[in-house]
Amino acid sequence: MTQQTTAVPGKFITFEGIDGAGKSTHIGFVVDFLAARGKTVVSSREPGGTRLGEQLRELLLHEKMHVETEALLMFASRREHLAQVIEPGIERGDWVLSDRFTDASFAYQSAAGGMDRDKIMALAQWVHARRWPDLTLLFDVPVEVARQRLDAERTLDKFEQEKADFFSRCRNEYLRLAGEHPGRIVVIDSTRSIDETRAAIAAALERLL
Numbered sequence: 704m705t706q707q708t709t710a711v712p713g714k715f716i717t718f719e720g721i722d723g724a725g726k727s728t729h730i731g732f733v734v735d736f737l738a739a740r741g742k743t744v745v746s747s748r749e750p751g752g753t754r755l756g757e758q759l760r761e762l763l764l765h766e767k768m769h770v771e772t773e774a775l776l777m778f779a780s781r782r783e784h785l786a787q788v789i790e791p792g793i794e795r796g797d798w799v800l801s802d803r804f805t806d807a808s809f810a811y812q813s814a815a816g817g818m819d820r821d822k823i824m825a826l827a828q829w830v831h832a833r834r835w836p837d838l839t840l841l842f843d844v845p846v847e848v849a850r851q852r853l854d855a856e857r858t859l860d861k862f863e864q865e866k867a868d869f870f871s872r873c874r875n876e877y878l879r880l881a882g883e884h885p886g887r888i889v890v891i892d893s894t895r896s897i898d899e900t901r902a903a904i905a906a907a908l909e910r911l912l
């Protein structure tokens with residue numbers, strides 16, 4: 704008789720926040736934290752995470768385009784990411800981390816870019832109706848703090864060059880989403896020191912372990 708073993712499904716954790724909020728700073732910490740607890744971790748990002756997705760990322764971060772084209776390309780990248788990285792990883796029992804997912808489309812293309820929210824929801828239902836993150840860490844800082852952090856460090860891409868009111872709309876939408884999904888989205892006060900922020904992240908992760 705053949706015995707079939709089915710892996711316990713893994714988890715899906717996403718990182719969100721306005722540009723410069725500090726989310727990328729903490730992904731390495733989360734990888735180490737979970738690995739130390741015996742989890743196999745896959746760390747990825749959107750747009751990107753696959754060969755095609757990284758090509759789309761180049762276009763999305765550097766070419767001006769209609770906001771609906773932008774949303775469609777974000778979801779094209781996401782579809783490939785789900786097929787190649789997210790779903791196979793979760794099925795293997797891995798913990799899949801993604802630097803951004805669909806909440807970013809609500810914040811950037813809809814709230815800030817002006818696209819109809821229902822169209823983003825329709826794309827989300829089409830592309831990943833049954834797959835939403837188990838946990839979303841929302842790194843929250845005032846727009847001015849994020850701007851100072853970005854200015855201190857790099858050449859700005861298309862989104863990072865947007866004005867303060869664009870990021871205010873993004874931030875407000877992220878906070879609105881957190882209010883709508885309190886069981887999934889944990890707001891992390893990212894104005895605190897890196898160590899204090901890590902402690903808040905660790906507490907949120909413990910809930911999933």
Ligand SMILES: Nc1ncnc2c1ncn2[C@@H]1O[C@H](COP(=O)(O)OP(=O)(O)OP(=O)(O)O)[C@@H](O)[C@H]1O
Nearest residue numbers: 721722723724725726727728852856893895896897
């Ligand atoms: N808690 C913190 N205190 C002070 N500086 C911080 C803190 N967290 C991050 N930073 C700094 O802010 C800058 C931006 O951080 P990071 O690249 O992680 O932001 P991000 O949210 O991933 O931005 P983006 O989405 O644009 O990539 C970095 O220089 C980082 O060192």
Ligand SMILES: Cc1cn([C@H]2C[C@H](O)[C@@H](COP(=O)(O)O)O2)c(=O)[nH]c1=O
Nearest residue numbers: 722749750777803804807808811812862
């Ligand atoms: C997934 C996703 C991303 N964006 C924007 C948000 C950021 O400005 C960039 C990605 O850059 P990061 O440094 O890796 O955070 O893309 C978006 O507008 N919509 C999306 O769905």
